[in-house]
Amino acid sequence: MNATPKEPAARHPIRIVSRRTGISQELLRAWERRYEVVTPHRTKTGRRLYSDEDVRRLRLLADVVEGGRRISDVASLSVQELIGLKEEDARAARPGLPQDPAPSSDEDHIEEALALIRAFDQEGLRGLLERTTLELTRPRMREAFLVPLIRRIGSEWAEGTLRIAHEHMATAVIRAFLTAIPGRTGSVEGAPLAIIAAPAGQQHELGALLAMATIIEAGWRALYLGPDLPAEEIAAAVKSRDASVVALSLVFPAGDPGVVHEIRRLRDLLGEDVTILLGGSAASMYQRVADETGARMTLDLGSLVQELGSAQD
Template sequence: MRDDEPREAACIVKFADALQRAGISKLVLHAWERRYDVQLSERTATGRRFMTETQVERLRLLKLCTDAGYRIANIISLPDLELLRIAEQHALRLDLCSTLDAAQRLDSAALSADLERRVSELGPLDFVRRVVSPLMDEIGKRWQDGTMSIAAEHLVSAEVRRILSDCLHRFPVAPDATRAVATTPEGELHELGALVITLLSRSHGIDTLYLGPNLPNDQIVNAALRSGARVVFLSCLVSSRRNASGPIVALRGALPPHIALFVGGPGASDMAPLDGVSIFPNIESINAALRDIGTAALPARGLSNETR
């Protein structure tokens, strides 16, 4: 090892090799460092540039995120885990090209075959994480910007709903399992989120009864009491700022204290903390809570906002 090289030679990468692995040029790297006052590489005592394996990986993730359409100014300060999440989501969207193409063509046979193949290869849980979640996000964006028709969105939703419903029987639960109910609030017709939470909760050993969408509060309370549920799962697609959180507050007040109320989905992403309500804006955030419910008794007064 040369005197001017770092001692941990096994953990370093030559500058040219690092740039090649990350897929960017020296000019781009210098521009990022100068413009945003960040240090993305190291120097030896004599000024020779090199990178650590960690720095190479970060640079690779930054490149992947910019390729996905993110401005470097908006991501340069993000932690590595967030960059990895963005890169993975982009890769998942790219993998869905055949699915989206079938939807755009309103080819129900091709769409059904594509989704059936994916759930067969991945299994129900990875199908939700790697197909359903990114697929519905992408379709929502395309519908909003006018590049996908309402008919195409409805076709995909119907096919995904059918497959998720078929998957529910794959997770039998014990007779003494914690019971729950899953639905959407009155006026919310999009039920895929409630189906997803039913599937995920059953995979964690929770005996979850799926009630369908668009349920008035009094019916939710009645179903929870009659079924002996300890948890109510509520899926919200519409933003709480437009739909207000009043009905959720009213539901929390109508439910007995020992029944926990979980609210999840895109509509929960900007929801202000609510007393006695656990808010989960995405799938990742709810999995740990589901594991806890499936393996231990709930506290006497349910759960709090701390899981947000």
């Protein structure tokens, strides 16, 4: 007598699935609601639990969407069809082969955001940011939307295209959006702690906020201290909370001797046991002091995640 095949065990809560697939919890719920991409098991208390097959399917969906496909076009495909589509897209993207133009949606989002900033439309900008959490996977939202948007805000401010008031309004809205991420993702009990700040003389904080969001998504706890903070204050927080990593955001001005002094002073105060990470658009201008103090350079968010992994080894 043949045994009835068992259904795959549903054992993964939505927080774990989000981390494994790179799909934010909000986006995952939206995909389930609109496209029925998976049907998680519900516990008596209403918690979603996902099987290994669910996770595999969601990871494939995230991959093909990351490659430029619309979720509405691929949501009904089987796992085998998704694998075939992913392989087809990978072959088409190999160097030397003609490629279709990249989707314009990311650039459209950026231009829409800049138009809202120029119009001082705080509510419109807030709504756009929330909309992107439903339309884009978390890595794509960060890399293809937030990073270039923050760079454009900085460059247009430096060129005088955006006023200081524009930059401050945008910072306030993006700060509120990014600082809400810990509540959305939850924190892992017992995870290592990183402290994020911009040192004295560095007034711009969007890069630091983006680093904070990336650190949280990498499974760490994060304490954000803000911009323009003296080395003594950063060190006091590190020692009080027993943090293992300090991430410093360096944006403007670039190559500032005062910032060089602050980095040296921070290393003197912390000793050699705490990892110091230097990131931001001006970080490469501080390579000499990084070499001198043993600080690690994180010139993009991918290298930030890699350095966090090294700090745990």
